[in-house]
Amino acid sequence: MHTFLCSAILFDLDGVLVDSTGAVAGWWRLWAGEHNIDPDQVVKVMHGRPTMEVVRLMAPHLDAEAETKRIEDRASGNEGVFVMPGAAELLTSLPPERWAVVTSGNRRSATARLQFAGLPLPRVLVGADDVSKGKPAPEPYLKGAEGLGVNPTECLVIEDAPAGIHSAHAGGMKVIALTTTFPAELLAADAVAGALREIRVSVLDGKLQVEV
Numbered sequence: 001m002h003t004f005l006c007s008a009i010l011f012d013l014d015g016v017l018v019d020s021t022g023a024v025a026g027w028w029r030l031w032a033g034e035h036n037i038d039p040d041q042v043v044k045v046m047h048g049r050p051t052m053e054v055v056r057l058m059a060p061h062l063d064a065e066a067e068t069k070r071i072e073d074r075a076s077g078n079e080g081v082f083v084m085p086g087a088a089e090l091l092t093s094l095p096p097e098r099w100a101v102v103t104s105g106n107r108r109s110a111t112a113r114l115q116f117a118g119l120p121l122p123r124v125l126v127g128a129d130d131v132s133k134g135k136p137a138p139e140p141y142l143k144g145a146e147g148l149g150v151n152p153t154e155c156l157v158i159e160d161a162p163a164g165i166h167s168a169h170a171g172g173m174k175v176i177a178l179t180t181t182f183p184a185e186l187l188a189a190d191a192v193a194g195a196l197r198e199i200r201v202s203v204l205d206g207k208l209q210v211e212v
Contacts, residue, residue, distance in 0.1 A: 002191035007154035013103035015160035048161030050134035083117035086196035100124035102144040136163040138171035
């Protein structure tokens with residue numbers, strides 16, 4: 001068992017609080033087919049990265065802003081999105097000023113998915129449209145910590161993708177990785193869990209004690 005003491009928890013969204021992997025992969029495969037790009041390669045790099053970064057990596061010859069808008073407009077629906085087991089219970093057990101959501105998706109889609117899944121909306125939500133450099137750069141998680149008014153080193157991140165883990169570590173944060181999207185051997189985190197239900201949080205002397 002691993003035990004962490006922190007002042008706040010920063011959650012990734014897709015693959016952590018909601019499961020939209022199948023739907024998102026479908027949207028990316030459709031886009032890849034429209035541009036004669038290998039869909040398997042697109043799906044391989046899409047996890048944990050902002051839409052525009054994936055477009056620039058896979059199709060540098062295209063207008064990244066225009067393609068990003070097309071993809072995100074297509075992905076604005078919630079068909080194929082499900083709440084992750086244990087997500088509601090974990091979020092509602094936390095003081096609202098002690099957690100945030102940091103996602104590579106845009107703010108509009110993130111808010112819609114949280115509402116669709118029946119999850120509480122965070123006081124602090126950082127999306128791709130709130131940063132200049134998305135994951136794996138540290139800016140998204142640093143901005144989440146700043147929004148909560150917490151030192152980054154006192155934040156614990158829950159992630160499911162290598163890009164997000166790298167982002168959090170680059171910001172000086174510890175990470176619990178979920179094996180909901182990638183196998184454990186690809187997740188260079190401080191602890192690994194199979195599901196949110198394996199994570200227990202309690203308050204100890206003003207700190208959050210997280211056990212996994």
